[in-house]
Amino acid sequence: MTSTTPADKTQPMRWLRLPDLLVAVVRGVGQVDFMASPWTGLIFLVALFVGGWRYGLYGLLGSAVATxxxxxxxxxxxxxxxxxxxxxxTLIGVAFALYFGVSWTTTLLVILGCVAGSVITSALVTLLKPFNLPTFTAPFCIVTSATLLAAPAFERIKQGKIGPALPSAATGRTALTWNDVWQGMFNGIGQVFFQNKWYVGLIFLVGLVVGSRVAxxxxxxxxxxxxxxxxxxxxxxxxxxxxxxxxxxxxxxxALAGIFVALTPPGGLYAFLGALxxxxxxxxxxxxxxxxGGHTLTWPFVLVTWAFLAAVPAYALIRRAG
Known part of the structure; x- marks a missing residue:
C-alpha cells in the first residue's frame, strides 16, 4: 500500500480563498450581462440598491449562495x-424579492432556489458542452418558473406572492411619446434585472461601459x-x-454582437436579427x-441565442468569437 499524503500536499487548493470568493460573488452580479469585471458587478449592485434595498440584498445573497x-x-x-x-x-434572488416580497419564506426560497440552480447549472454545462453552448440564464428560468408554478400549492408562499403585473393585452395607446422612447430604452436595459426605473437602467448602462463599450x-x-x-x-x-x-x-x-459571435458586418446583422x-x-x-400566471423571464433570450449559436457553423460569413 502506498501513501497518498505526499501527492495530496502538492495538489493545488481545491477551493477558492475567501478574498477570491468575495470577488467571484461580485463578478456573479456582473455576469448577468456577460461582464466579468468586478467593477461592473459593483456598479450593478449599486443600481439594484437604488432600485430598492431588497433587490440589492437578495441579489447579493443569491450570487453568494450559488457561488x-x-x-x-x-x-x-x-x-x-x-x-x-x-x-x-443573482437573478433568482432579485426575482424572488420581486415576486414574494421580503420575508423569512422568501429568504429560504432564495437559498434553496440558488442551491438547486447551482446543480442545474452544472448539469446544463455538462449537457451543452458537446454543442459548445453556454447555459446562459436557463438555470434561473427553470428554478423561477417552477417556483411560480408551485407557489399556489403552498399557503405560505401563496400568501406572500405579489409579483409584477403581466404585460397588458394589445389594447390601449400605441403611439409613443418622446418620454416613452428614451425612458423605455433605459428600462429595456434595467428590466434584465427586473428594474423599471429609467435612472436605474442608466446606472446599469454605466456599468456596461466600464465592462465593455461594445457591449x-x-x-x-x-x-x-x-x-x-x-x-x-x-x-x-x-x-x-x-x-x-x-x-x-x-x-x-x-450575446451575438461580439461576446459569442465575432463582430463583423454580417455578425452585426446576425445580432440584429437575433434581437428581433x-x-x-x-x-x-x-x-x-x-x-x-407565469412570467416570460429571460426564456426568449435563452432559446433564441441557443438557436442562433447552434446555427453559426452553417453560415460561411458568421463565426464564433474568440
Missing part, C-alpha cells in the same frame, strides 16, 4: 472565480430594436416604455404563460 454552493461541491475553479456560477443566483452600445441599440419592432407591430405603449419588450433583445443583442427574434418570442411566450 459558495458551486465552490463547496468542487465546480471548476475558473468558472467560480469568473462569476459564472453566481449570475443565475454597452449593443445594449442600447438592441433595446431600441426591441422597442421599435414592438411599436411597429402595435404593442401597448405602456409596455414598451416599461422595457418589457426590450430586455430579452438587449441580452440577445449583446427575441422580441417576437417575448410576445409569444407572454401569451403562453399568461393563463398560468
Amino acid at each position: 459558495l454552493t458551486a465552490d463547496a461541491l468542487g465546480a471548476a475553479r475558473d468558472r467560480v472565480a469568473l462569476g459564472l456560477e453566481g449570475f443565475s443566483g 454597452a452600445v449593443a445594449a442600447v441599440l438592441s433595446s431600441l430594436v426591441g422597442m421599435g419592432i414592438a411599436w411597429v407591430l402595435g404593442a401597448p405603449a405602456a409596455d414598451i416604455a416599461a422595457g418589457l419588450y426590450g430586455y430579452n433583445a438587449v441580452l440577445t443583442g449583446m 427574434a427575441a422580441t417576437g418570442l417575448t410576445a409569444a411566450l407572454t401569451t403562453f404563460f399568461t393563463p398560468f
Whole structure:
C-alpha cells in the first residue's frame, strides 16, 4: 500500500480563498450581462440598491449562495472565480424579492432556489458542452418558473406572492411619446434585472461601459430594436416604455454582437436579427404563460441565442468569437 499524503500536499487548493470568493460573488452580479469585471458587478449592485434595498440584498445573497454552493461541491475553479456560477443566483434572488416580497419564506426560497440552480447549472454545462453552448440564464428560468408554478400549492408562499403585473393585452395607446422612447430604452436595459426605473437602467448602462463599450452600445441599440419592432407591430405603449419588450433583445443583442459571435458586418446583422427574434418570442411566450400566471423571464433570450449559436457553423460569413 502506498501513501497518498505526499501527492495530496502538492495538489493545488481545491477551493477558492475567501478574498477570491468575495470577488467571484461580485463578478456573479456582473455576469448577468456577460461582464466579468468586478467593477461592473459593483456598479450593478449599486443600481439594484437604488432600485430598492431588497433587490440589492437578495441579489447579493443569491450570487453568494450559488457561488459558495458551486465552490463547496468542487465546480471548476475558473468558472467560480469568473462569476459564472453566481449570475443565475443573482437573478433568482432579485426575482424572488420581486415576486414574494421580503420575508423569512422568501429568504429560504432564495437559498434553496440558488442551491438547486447551482446543480442545474452544472448539469446544463455538462449537457451543452458537446454543442459548445453556454447555459446562459436557463438555470434561473427553470428554478423561477417552477417556483411560480408551485407557489399556489403552498399557503405560505401563496400568501406572500405579489409579483409584477403581466404585460397588458394589445389594447390601449400605441403611439409613443418622446418620454416613452428614451425612458423605455433605459428600462429595456434595467428590466434584465427586473428594474423599471429609467435612472436605474442608466446606472446599469454605466456599468456596461466600464465592462465593455461594445457591449454597452449593443445594449442600447438592441433595446431600441426591441422597442421599435414592438411599436411597429402595435404593442401597448405602456409596455414598451416599461422595457418589457426590450430586455430579452438587449441580452440577445449583446450575446451575438461580439461576446459569442465575432463582430463583423454580417455578425452585426446576425445580432440584429437575433434581437428581433427575441422580441417576437417575448410576445409569444407572454401569451403562453399568461393563463398560468407565469412570467416570460429571460426564456426568449435563452432559446433564441441557443438557436442562433447552434446555427453559426452553417453560415460561411458568421463565426464564433474568440
